Each structure stands twice: as C-alpha cells, then as structure tokens.
Amino acid sequence: MLYSQRDTLRSARWMLLLTLLTIFTLVMAACGGDGSEPAAEEAAPAEEAAAPAEEATEAPAEEATAEEAPAAEEAAPAEEEALGSSLIGEIEGPKIITDEATFPAEFAEAPMLTEMVDSGDLPALADRLPVPSDLLVIQPVHEIGQYGGTWRRGFTGPADGQNGHRVAGGDRFVFWDAVNFPEVVPNLAKSWEINDGGKEIILHLREGVKWSDGEPFTTADVMFWFEHMYMNEELVPVRSPFFNVDEGATLEATDEYTLRFTFPFENSLFLEVLGSSVNVFGGQAIFGNTGMGGFAPAHYLEQFHPDFADQADIDAKVAEEGFDNWVNLFKDKNTWQRNPDLPVLTPWKTENPITTDNWVLVRNPYYFGVDTDGNQLPYIDRISMTLAEDLEVLNLRAIAGEYDYQARHISLANLPVLLENAEAGNYSVHLDPAQHGADAGFQINQSYRADEEIAKWLQNADFRRALSLGIDRDAINEVIFLGIGVPGSAVVAESSPFNPGPEYRELWSPATPDIEQANALLDSIGLTEKDADGYRLRTDNGERLVLEVNPIPAFIQFTKVAELVRDDWAELGIFLNVVEQERGLVETRRAANEIQMFLWQNDGTDELYLYPYHALPVANTSGTGPAYGDWYSSNGAQGIEPTDESHIKVFDLFSQGLKATPEERVTIGQEIWQIITDEVWTIGTVGQSGAFMGVRVVKNNMGNIPSRQFNIQAGQTPNISRPSTFYFTDAGE
C-alpha cells in the first residue's frame, strides 16, 4: 500500500516534469515560429559574421564560417539585382574652389566658437582664418550645412588610429579631387610650380594658416621637421625612397611661405607623393608618431628635442613619463590621436585620447577651410568614438543605428541584416567598391625556393594559368560577396586609367571554370601522373603534389575563399592544403620567403606607383616574390635576383614609370598590367565588391553625404570627400 502510493506520487511528478518540458519546448518553438522567423535565422550569422573579419581568431569565428555560407546563398539570388544597383551610387564629392574672384568675403563661425570669442577665450574669427585670398574654399557636394552635433562612431582600441585619421585627418600639402582621381588639388599648399619637368618643385603655402593653438604655420615648421626630425638618425633611422636625400633630393624654404624641392631627375610623380599616404609627406595626423609627415609644430616640439632643449630637462621628462629615451617621448608628444596638447592643422583635434574608452575629437577653431558662403569648417562640433572590444559588437551597434556614419569595420557579410534593420535604425547603406581588381587574390610567390619541385611549378606561367582557369569565380562571388563583386583577374578596374583594356578582366580568369583547358595545360607541362585519388604527382619523387595556402582571418572571409578554391582545384587534380594562420605569423613567414602563396585583397594596386606592393615584388612585403622584393629594394645587395624575362622587363618598366611624365606613366602602367595579368602572378577571384572598407552605414539625418565616393588608400576615404562638410540636417532643432 505504502509503496504503491509512493510510486503513484513519483510517476505523477514525472508526468509534471514531462508536461513542463513540453510546454517549454512549445514556447521555444512558438518564439521561433512566429512572424520573426527570418529575423531569428539571420541574427545568428550576423552576430558572428564579424568574427572572421577580426584580426585574430577566436572560438566563434570557426562556427561563423561554417554557418554563413547558407545564409549568404539564400540572400544572394533574391536581392542580387537590387543590391548592386540600389547600393552603389554615382561617384560625387565636394569641389575645391581655386578662383579667388568667387571667394566669400564674409565669414561665420560655429555657435560654440562664438561663445568662446565672447568670453574672451578665443580671438575673433577674422584673426583665426588665413588671409582671405589664401583660404581653402570647399564647395560642399550638395548644399551649405548647419553647425552643431556630435558624430558618433565606433573604434577598436589604441591601434585603430586610422579610424580618426580617415575622417578628421587629411593634413597634406596637396590632396585629391573627390571625383577625378588622380587629379591633385590644393590643400595646405595654395599652388605649385613644376619646373624642368620635375627637377624643381615649388610649393606656395597659404599665408596666415594657424596651428590649433593659434601659432602661425610657416615654412619654419616644415624646415624644423626636415632638419631636426627627418634628418635626425635617431628619430628617423631610414629615409624614404620617395624623398631620398642620399641620392640628392633637397628641400629649402625660400621665404616664410615658399618651399623649394629639387631632385637629380625629373620627378613628375612627386606631386602625387605629396598627396598620398606615403609616410614621408603623408601628414602629421597619421605619421607624426613615426617622425614622418612633412611638417611639425616647431614651437611646441622644441621643448622635447635635444637640439633645442637642455638634455637634463628632457631626461627628467623622459623619466617622469616612464619612457626609455627621448625618441619615444618625442614621438609620443607628436602623436595626433594620443596627445590633446599637440598643435595640429586638421579640421578636428583630439580632445580625449584614443587610449581611453571614448576617443573624442573636437573642432579646431583655427581650421583654414571655409565653405562657399564663408562658414568656417567643419560643421560638426565633435566626433565621439566609443570603444567596441569586439567587431561583432561594433557591427551590432551599427545595425541598431548607434553610429551616425561608419564604414570602417563594417562587414559585407552583415549586409542583409543591415538592410533589414535600416528603417528601424533610421540609416541607409551605401557601397563604395574600390578600384583594385581582387578583393581576394592568390599572390603566387615567384621567389619561393624552399621546395625545388614546388618552386618549379609556381614559376611556370602555364601552371598558374591552369590554376586560374580552374576557379569557379561566380560561385565565390555568390557565396562570399553576395553576388555584388566582379569576377575576374587581379587587374585594376576598368574605370582606372591604368587598366589596359576590358579583355584583361577575363584573361586566364573566366567567371565559370574552363576545366578542359586547365587540364590540357597541366598535362602539357608534364604533370600527367596521378594517384589513386586523382591528384597529380610530383615529378621528382612520385608523391602527391601538395600546394599550401595560409589564409588570414581578417577583413574578408579568406579561409572560406581558399576552401572553395581548394574544391575547384581538386577537379584539376591539384591538391591545395588550406591552413589558416594568424596575420603576424603569415607576414613574418612571408618576409622570410617561406610561404607559397599569399591570399589577400590587392588593395593599393589602384595606385600602382605609390603602393605597388600587392602588384609587383618591389619589397619583402610583396606576396608575389618577397625575396625578389628584397633584391629590388636593396639594389641587389640582398634577396634573390629574378632571372626570367618578364620580371626583368616589368622592373625596368616600373623604374622608367617612376621617372616618366604623367602621360607616359599611364601608358607604362597599362603595359605593366598587361604583363602582370598575362603572367598571372596574382590569381584574382572577385573584386570591386566594396568588401574592403566600402560598406557604409549613414544615418538619414546626415547631409552632404556622397551617394558613392572614391574608395582609395591614398585618398584616405572618406577624407577625399571632405568630412568637414558633412553635417546634421536637424542640427538647428
């Protein structure tokens, strides 16, 4: 009796538990099953999608790559047409006005500055601006803006300086036209003269430009930088090849506002160097912390320099701030993003440093730019960047509409979720595809020597062409790039003057694989023997021919691309081993000439002469031949000398191009691209997708935002679109 009662009780409990579990399951199912189903499905990939784009591997990244593919495939066919056409606009941008007759005569300033003038903390606007004829006058892309507001962004920590440089930097002598790259426009320099075909270049600086602390900016600041920083062996141990004083380049100030550069050869490229991200004249904002940049605030920095200050005083400061030597202290003081006291020339300056959770920039009351109505720029008061410890959080915050304008760190894989939430977050999404040809390209190491057999094949043009022919680029485009990209070779975009012709997009690089021709090529070069699994064998020892690639988990889903290519190449009987490795490790191994191929976007190849590293092996950072790069950059002192005709020819052309006239440079550039594309040193897959820093989330209350902007390293996009003219349309309310 007793026992049976107990049993009944127990079974009743079990029943209850079962019921509970059932209810729980039903509730869960209901949550997933109601109208929000697609949202729930896409949420997971979106949250995790950012992980592969991160600079380092962590646990969720592995899962994300596995889960993303189906989501992307689902999204792509449905939205393919709409995505490309609706998100990629026409390139447009502000104009720099150079006709003094149309310059404004009356000027206005931001209310927050008027307050400071009224309270006596700041001189009047007329005393802060340059002389009227020397103003930088910018015509905003759409309309005159309104003052006020804080531009919210996300950043990832003290190494993310570019996050601010790209929106608030741009302090170069000259800069780029927002639409017609590579047309150079005035910036810190008002005008220039090119004499003797480029043997002498004169820059005229603007009169009355002031540092952000009100001190005048003159050629003295340039000469201080040149004589005491650039020429100081401790601060700058190695001088730039773009301004080689050992080969006879000189710089002098002929008066307070005139600079004279001379070169032993006709340096017609130099003006473009001045506008580019080449470190030597790339601006104080980005390169001040390396002693480069092209100018520096002498009146502030002299107190930290042993040429001017007492060594004992400097030593005391070094010790007080915990540095090892004066060089590190000096560089720290000249770091735009870390030192709020540093005088700068940029539209905004650091108010709260990047080493905190909230990096804040505030308007520079002495900025030398005005709009066509005479309103001093920038329009926006502050830029506030909040720390996101993780890219997933940053992307989620963008999706939630917490950023006013952000392209940096936004992942293309998140596009479907970004679009889905655009209305709720009150933002719109733009894509800014860059001109470089490959958002994922296999740079085949031509100087690889670690395995003679492998090296032999990597250097065989027909082998590379066969590999390229065997790739299903359409599939990669659909799966990884949501169908937005352009499948084809690594050649620069057709819209670039350096493009040799539309036929080069398809050369050895069809959208759908040509297995037959690929196999024929492989057979013809003697790779005829295969093992039981159908893989081709080495010719030296009869073992399977194994290639290896080391994708890096950063920016684009390189590992996923490599895995798709691995399956394509298996069809050709080529075995590709995909081993994901951390970026630092791959780059160290690349410099040591140990990797067979380097999988990366070929960013920068759209400015062939200024950033050739992903197109030609001119430095040991080049994936297509780091040891050739050592040889080239050391003038033959180190590395391996290339002996094949194509490399000799292409190096010769490149050296010619560096010293040629602008017109010749374009012709030579096209010829270089013909050789690069025909030789297939880089096997391009898909490009021009916008995946590389081109997914832009902009709140709908921001004005003067170009529908599409030129996305290029040299232009520090969006700096090329002059963010000082961006504004909040509801700022006055």
Place this chain on the structure above:
Amino acid sequence: MVSYIIRRFLAGLLTIWAATVITFVVIQLPPGDFVTSYIANLQSSGTVIRAEEAEALRQQYGLDRPMYVQYAKWMGLMLKGNFGMAMEYNRPVREVIGDRMAITVVVSLAAVAFIWVLALPIGVYSAVRQYSLGDYFFTFLSFAGIAIPNFMLALVLLYVSFKYFDVQNIGGLFSPGMALEPWGWPKVWDMIKHLPIPAVIIGMAGMAEVVRIMRANLLDELRKPYVVTARAKGLAETRVIAKYPVRAALNPFISTIGYIFPFLVSGSIIVSLVLSLPTVGPLLYKALIAQDLFLSGTILLLLAILTVIGTFISDLLLMWIDPRIRFGMEGSN
C-alpha cells in the same frame, strides 16, 4: 600552525616567481614580436616599413636583446614598482591596467555575489527537497547554465535586448556620453544599471556549477548517521540541516575562492569582448595579439598572484571554518 602558514606563504612566493618565468617564456614563444604587429598595422594605413626601419624600431623598444636580458630588465623594473610601457598605448602599464582594474573588480564582485547569493539557497533547497518539482526545475536550469557557453548566452541576450528593448549603447558598462563624465553618483548609478546583464552572464556557469556541488555535498551529508540521529532525537528540521550538514558541505565552496577571481578575469575574456566591457580581459587578449610583452606579462602575473593569494586565503578560511582540518593538522604536528 604558524609554521604551516609560513611554509604556505614561502611556497606562494616561489610559485609567483615561477609564474613570471613561464609567463615571459610563453609570451616570447610565438613568432614575431610587437614590431611585427606594429608594422602590420602601419601597412593598413598605406605605409610599408623596410627591414632597416623595423630593426631600428626593435632597438628602440629593446626587442633585439636576448630573452634573458629582456626578462632581467622586466624583473628589475618590476621590483622598483615600474611595470614598463604598454607599447600600443605608449603609457605606463600601471596606468593602463589601473583604469580597468577597478571596473574588473566591480564586475567580478557582482558576478560572485550573483553566484553565491543564488547558488547557496538553491543548492540547499535542491538537496533537501531531492526529486521534488523545484529540484527538477533547478536541475534543468543548472544543467542548461553549465551547457550553454556564456559567450553564446551573451550574444543571444545582446540581440534580444537590441531587438525587443530600446537599449542604448549595446554592450558596454556606460550609456553613451557617460564614459567621459567624472566619477559621481549619476555615473555610478548608470553603471549599476548596466551591471546585471554582465554579472548574470559571467556568473551563470559558475552559479550552475556551485548549485550542483552544493547539492551533491549536502546529499552526502544528509545520509550520514549523525543526521539520522539528530532527527531521531527530535531536533527541529531547519536546525538539523543548517547546524551541521550545510557547514560541512561548505568546504568545497571555500576552496573555490582560490580560483574564482582569476577565472572571472581570464575566463570571461570572450564574454567581455562580446559585451564590450572595459575590463582587464579584453586588454589581456589584445596585448597577447599585439605581443606586447610588458602589458600581457603584467596581467598574467597579476592573475598568477591572484590565484596564489586566493588559494592562500581559502586555506586559511578552511582552517578557521572546519575544525577537522584544524585539529587534523595539530594532530600531525
């Protein structure tokens, strides 16, 4: 007993020193160094650093010296209370960690409070009412708590809070704009409002684990003859349970103090990354990626010290709380 404490203390010191050596060696093991990652970063801004420049940078940071020289330099600095420079930040390590340490301690304490305040009563309840509906419920919950990786939970909660609640500044410990404010009541209150989610997420697995441990220990105790005797003699049920079995079952609880603090710092790295908490965890993670010797070394050392101190304290507490240990030791002496 005093000699026991002194022995434990000296052993602790030795452990910490060994930890410094291992830490330093481990950080040095991966290929490349801080300059490598610095160069990679410069490349993304369009600059290529040549081999000679890289060498000069290594000299400036002292990275070209052999490992034992760098170790000696680090130890020398540390004995003077200087932990070196955090390379990415270009600030003294002490400052960089100091900023985040306070927040780390607050978050950890909140998580520990969450663990203990809930785990104790639930554990006791589950054991006393074994196989009751409530026990099944909590058992289910705690298995779920142990099984669900906490970063996953964090991701789901983040998404839910974004999708269904109007949450400003997803993740993070402060509302936008608040991070810059000086410390004061509004900021503290703002942080308190942001605390529960991280505390629950970080503490979830720990709580579930402690519930299981408590339940199992107490069940063991409850079946012992002395409990039966106490009951037979008519002692009130609450007294029977609270007076002896619970105290005896607490032992493993106390021992967890030793590892719970370092676990909360290092074990919550992924959660802190996902929730974007400005704690030491993400700092350690990034310092390791950037191969910042001094910063990552100091944090790892700090964790080692926390572990050693924690273990030491839990040993002392155990001696104090459990007479069996105390008398057992005296007996052996």
